[in-house]
Amino acid sequence: MANETLDKLVQISTATITMQLLKRGIRRCYIEGATPLTGGYERVAGPAFTIRFVPMREDVSTPASYAGSNTLREAIDATPDGAIMVADARGEGSCGTLGDILAARLVTKGAKAFVSDGAVRDAKDIIPTGLHIYSRGTVAPPSIGALHFAGYGDTIGCGGVMVVPGDIIVCDGDGAVCIPAALAGGVATDGIEQELFETFVQQRVSEGAPVTGLYPPNEDTTKAFEEWRAGR
Secondary structure (H helix, E strand, C coil): CCHHHHHHHCCCCHHHHHHHHHHCCCCCCECCCCEECCCCCCCEEEEEEEEEEEECCCCCCCHHHHHCCCCHHHHHHCCCCCCEEEEECCCCCCCECCCHHHHHHHHHHCCCEEEECCEECCHHHHHHHCCEEEECCECCCCHHHCEEEEEECCCEEECCEEECCCCEEEEECCEEEEECHHHHHHHHHHHHHHHHHHHHHHHHHHCCCCCCCCCCCCHHHHHHHHHHHHCC
16 A cells, blocks of 8 residues: 555544545445544554454363464564554454553554454553554453454454455544555545545634535535635
């Protein structure tokens, strides 16, 4: 993904992105349950690097499994620089899909964020790592309490959304959205235009203008917007 597109996307709210995707026929793009662990996050955008959990099974999901093959540790170490790790946790909120040590490793790998439709753990120490985390909240039990790591680099479902490796994830204070990679450039360009128009609308509303005919715009509003833009 071109840096120019990512640079544009971090200027656009996830709310704007959902509207742009709706116009392109994509309705399921907002990852439900993935809310900011703390406030004040800057907006981030990057390609999805996916991991997948399945339900735990007592004879397989043991502490010894952490040292086996095809583990979450391997996925963490394979995370590309600039990626956003997206976890299919099946919406499970009773165990943590990431802890403080693995979060710190993601930071050293250059990951921009961790997005999960499940929970994370080690709240006191995971927040200071500085990793942007979007999840169902924090809990105490480890992942093997209810889940088993199944692999990485696959197409997954997260929060009701299909996420294909390389899709673009954008996160801000409203949560996380997934943009199909082929649509990212158009969403970025048109999203910038939408936000500029909405800046104009906010100004007009603050001046007392009614929203009827303003948002969405009628012919007079469109003309006024073009004049306003030309004068900027």
